[in-house]
Amino acid sequence: MTSAGRTSVACCPPKPRIEERSLIDAEQAVNLEASFKVLANGTRLRMLHALIRKPDLCVGDLAEAVGMKTQAVSNQLQRLVDKGILASRRHGTQMHYRIVDPCVVSLLDQGLCLTEDLPSDAGRSPAALQGARQ
Numbered sequence: 001m002t003s004a005g006r007t008s009v010a011c012c013p014p015k016p017r018i019e020e021r022s023l024i025d026a027e028q029a030v031n032l033e034a035s036f037k038v039l040a041n042g043t044r045l046r047m048l049h050a051l052i053r054k055p056d057l058c059v060g061d062l063a064e065a066v067g068m069k070t071q072a073v074s075n076q077l078q079r080l081v082d083k084g085i086l087a088s089r090r091h092g093t094q095m096h097y098r099i100v101d102p103c104v105v106s107l108l109d110q111g112l113c114l115t116e117d118l119p120s121d122a123g124r125s126p127a128a129l130q131g132a133r134q
Contacts, residue, residue, distance in 0.1 A: 012103055038083045039107070043068065044076050048108055051086070051099050058094040 015021075024032065039045065043066060050065040051057060057065070063073040077097055080086040087100045099105060 035083065038079055038085070039104070041076070043073075044080060045108065045111075047073065047076060048080070048085075048099065048104060051097060052105055052108065056096050056098045058091070058096050060094070062097065 039048075046066045047062050050062055054061075059070050059074050059077065062077070063070045066073065074095075077086060077088070077095075081088055081097075085099065085101050085104050086097045088095050088097050090096075
């Protein structure tokens with residue numbers, strides 16, 4: 001555990017600190033953008049969090065956890081499998097999923113940290129803030 005009470009997760013082999021690395025090139029930027037696009041979905045983020053809390057869930061249990069239909073959840077899970085974030089295994093007639101990229105766990109934890117520490121109106125659009133003040 002870290003001093004802030006968060007679990008430390010090793011996500012990949014040691015690499016130089018980001019400020020010591022060469023500026024990312026165009027191909028790296030495209031790959032990074034694609035990774036963020038896959039993660040930039042509320043349903044997928046909720047499913048990932050459910051899998052962090054209870055690894056190796058079947059599609060039906062994930063659907064129940066996020067309050068969606070099984071087919072919709074299955075479609076979202078496939079996107080995460082295609083990106084190499086999740087792996088699936090068949091157990092009888094059910095498909096079970098688990099996170100295989102621990103960097104995703106760390107990234108989700110950091111993202112939650114960022115949003116939990118924002119002022120209450122941060123991240124809201126100027127129009128929404130204006131409407132709330134009127």
